Amino acid sequence: MNQKEFQSWVDGIYATEDDVLDCRGFQAVLPAYTEAKLTSQPFDPFVTIKVEAHLHNCPDCNEVYNGLKYVVQKELSEELVTALQTAVSTEAPMPDMTAAPPR
Amino acid sequence: MVRRTNAEWLAALQQSGKAQTEAYQDLREYLRRVVLVYLRDRRPELSRLPLGDLYEMAEDFAQNALLAVLNNLSEFRGDARFTTWAYRFVINEAAAELRRRQYRNMSLDQLLEEGTAVIQSLAASPPSSDPGQAAARQEFIQQLLEIIDEALSERQKTAVLAVHFQSMSMQEVAEILETTPNTVYKMLHDARKKIKARLIALHLGPGDILALFDDVW
Numbered sequence: 314m315n316q317k318e319f320q321s322w323v324d325g326i327y328a329t330e331d332d333v334l335d336c337r338g339f340q341a342v343l344p345a346y347t348e349a350k351l352t353s354q355p356f357d358p359f360v361t362i363k364v365e366a367h368l369h370n371c372p373d374c375n376e377v378y379n380g381l382k383y384v385v386q387k388e389l390s391e392e393l394v395t396a397l398q399t400a401v402s403t404e405a406p407m408p409d410m411t412a413a414p415p416r
Numbered sequence: 417m418v419r420r421t422n423a424e425w426l427a428a429l430q431q432s433g434k435a436q437t438e439a440y441q442d443l444r445e446y447l448r449r450v451v452l453v454y455l456r457d458r459r460p461e462l463s464r465l466p467l468g469d470l471y472e473m474a475e476d477f478a479q480n481a482l483l484a485v486l487n488n489l490s491e492f493r494g495d496a497r498f499t500t501w502a503y504r505f506v507i508n509e510a511a512a513e514l515r516r517r518q519y520r521n522m523s524l525d526q527l528l529e530e531g532t533a534v535i536q537s538l539a540a541s542p543p544s545s546d547p548g549q550a551a552a553r554q555e556f557i558q559q560l561l562e563i564i565d566e567a568l569s570e571r572q573k574t575a576v577l578a579v580h581f582q583s584m585s586m587q588e589v590a591e592i593l594e595t596t597p598n599t600v601y602k603m604l605h606d607a608r609k610k611i612k613a614r615l616i617a618l619h620l621g622p623g624d625i626l627a628l629f630d631d632v633w
Contacts, residue, residue: 344504
């Protein structure tokens with residue numbers, strides 16, 4: 314563990330409040346929170362604080378959040394491209410996310 | 417594949433017949449692609465696997481996730497896109513399996529011993545050029561170890577050392593302690609509250625601790 318990681322753990326200690334958002338609670342708000350983050354939409358500020366505290370203290374949920382955010386962002390950005398190209402057809406095909414990312 | 421609104425997804429998945437079959441197939445394909453992208457782009461430890469293996473993993477994860485989505489359909493609150501909500505299942509599925517592959521299978525004694533050693537080594541890294549700071553740091557580390565020993569239960573102590581000082585997943589710690597990851601999180605939270613209370617009682621704030629490790633004393 315390096316100094317930065319230790320400091321981060323210390324910060325987590327002092328930021329601890331009585332009220333806690335556990336993993337189950339976090340998973341329940343995860344989809345909405347992820348989309349709000351990606352689309353810069355407003356999100357309940359009190360829930361946001363608890364979500365960020367949970368992410369700070371939970372490596373497992375952090376991995377899931379980062380993974381979900383990554384794939385949803387890909388989907389949103391490719392839909393944007395598709396929409397521009399096909400002028401929003403309701404039968405536009407599922408974008409091919411398996412194309413390798415640009416290097 | 418047709419793009420569906422949330423309402424269209426729920427309707428198609430819950431009725432029987434052709435519309436349902438198509439919805440199942442489309443959903444499984446979406447889940448498969450999503451988890452494939454996740455494995456390829458977010459899990460570098462898999463980069464040496466042949467593509468075929470990756471595809472096989474993706475299919476397994478997608479199949480399991482599809483079942484989980486269908487079993488939990490009533491939980492969907494409509495506060496996000498249905499697809500985003502569904503993708504959560506397949507990402508969870510993949511992350512959990514990959515965590516299992518990273519289990520270190522340590523004994524409890526080993527865990528406690530090595531975790532304690534990590535904390536002790538913090539006193540010397542990076543080494544302080546100021547002997548006053550070095551001494552203060554050593555004293556603080558001893559206090560921290562005492563707090564962890566006295567204020568926390570054995571199980572809480574194990575969880576804190578394993579997750580935060582040995583980068584062990586909560587999933588593995590949960591198996592070691594024969595409980596759920598959710599409970600481990602709550603244990604860590606309770607431990608944090610106790611440690612916080614003790615540090616404050618010692619009149620130590622976050623700035624005080626930062627000062628012990630800063631280059632400028």
